[in-house]
Amino acid sequence: MEQSAVAKVIISCAVTGSAHVPSMSDALPYRPEDIAQQAIAAAKAGAAILHLHARDPEDGRPTGDPSIYQRFIPIIQEATDAVINITTGGAVTMSVQERLAAATVFRPEMCSLNMGSINFAFFPAASRIASWKFPWERAYVEGSEDFVFKNSFRDIGHILQTLRPLGTRFELECYDVGHLYNIAHFLDRGLLDPGFFVQMIFGILGGIGADLDNLMFMKQAADRLFGKDQFSWSVLAAGRHQMPFITQAALMGAHVRVGLEDSLFIAKGALATSNAQQVEKTVRILSEMGHEPATADEARALLGLRG
Numbered sequence: 505m506e507q508s509a510v511a512k513v514i515i516s517c518a519v520t521g522s523a524h525v526p527s528m529s530d531a532l533p534y535r536p537e538d539i540a541q542q543a544i545a546a547a548k549a550g551a552a553i554l555h556l557h558a559r560d561p562e563d564g565r566p567t568g569d570p571s572i573y574q575r576f577i578p579i580i581q582e583a584t585d586a587v588i589n590i591t592t593g594g595a596v597t598m599s600v601q602e603r604l605a606a607a608t609v610f611r612p613e614m615c616s617l618n619m620g621s622i623n624f625a626f627f628p629a630a631s632r633i634a635s636w637k638f639p640w641e642r643a644y645v646e647g648s649e650d651f652v653f654k655n656s657f658r659d660i661g662h663i664l665q666t667l668r669p670l671g672t673r674f675e676l677e678c679y680d681v682g683h684l685y686n687i688a689h690f691l692d693r694g695l696l697d698p699g700f701f702v703q704m705i706f707g708i709l710g711g712i713g714a715d716l717d718n719l720m721f722m723k724q725a726a727d728r729l730f731g732k733d734q735f736s737w738s739v740l741a742a743g744r745h746q747m748p749f750i751t752q753a754a755l756m757g758a759h760v761r762v763g764l765e766d767s768l769f770i771a772k773g774a775l776a777t778s779n780a781q782q783v784e785k786t787v788r789i790l791s792e793m794g795h796e797p798a799t800a801d802e803a804r805a806l807l808g809l810r811g
């Protein structure tokens with residue numbers, strides 16, 4: 505009897521992001537050395553892609569300053585061969601220029617690209633804060649009621665036109681079904697290349713909810729729009745939905761993303777102690793299904809990255 509090949513699943517780890525604030529968890533890294541250490545440990549645990557944001561070393565405030573990225577990216581590259589994926593989402597408070605600054609300096613193999621605008625509020629996470637470590641956090645979290653994460657057609661086109669000539673490929677962040685149609689639009693305009701990588705995002709307040717029906721719906725919409733074999737796809741879900749949802753997605757053949765950017769938890773009511781802890785759990789779940797984590801080079805081959 506022919507043995508079916510083991511499925512290679514690309515694990516992305518989003519190490520710190522910009523939505524969670526240090527008061528929410530002591531494990532959330534914000535100093536460059538902690539971002540580096542946690543990213544390296546996540547890669548050693550099985551993450552092929554490291555999705556990275558920078559934060560102010562003193563108080564954890566999100567920053568787009570390339571000189572802060574410079575304090576952790578070379579350390580990570582020295583210690584691992586993981587794919588470096590720099591955010592172009594940055595934080596909802598940043599201009600597109602700030603969001604692009606680090607990507608244009610470091611020219612990574614991969615950058616995130618957010619495929620549409622959404623409201624983006626931190627209410628669920630905010631309710632867990634007992635006391636504030638840094639003064640900026642409170643205004644940031646409470647102000648999120650008014651945050652619009654702006655990714656207009658012009659913004660998306662500008663990011664594509666800036667980074668595509670550098671050989672960067674994209675983690676196309678889709679928070680709702682309309683964002684898949686936006687991908688189709690940029691394919692039509694010749695600004696996106698076939699063989700792209702879609703990150704379907706569930707459970708952000710402001711985006712599509714983390715329901716299994718929605719996962720099926722998003723996948724079916726993508727298959728219909730692009731053709732089943734024309735794209736790679738990965739799934740992340742926010743907060744408590746993270747692990748159950750990536751498990752369901754992996755069963756459907758998706759790649760997966762975890763990390764403290766997406767959820768601060770390791771299990772119901774239990775904060776994760778590190779990014780690596782979430783990656784280790786993901787590897788265990790995948791191995792129970794007979795799947796294996798893709799190495800960084802396998803991820804490069806699967807996604808057509810430049811290496």
Ligand code: KMH
Pocket residue numbers: 518521522523555591592593594616617618677705708765
């Ligand atoms: N915060 C995540 C839900 C980005 O960095 O471009 C999506 C994200 C955005 O990772």
Ligand code: ZN
Pocket residue numbers: 518521522555557591593616765
């Ligand atoms: Zn991010």
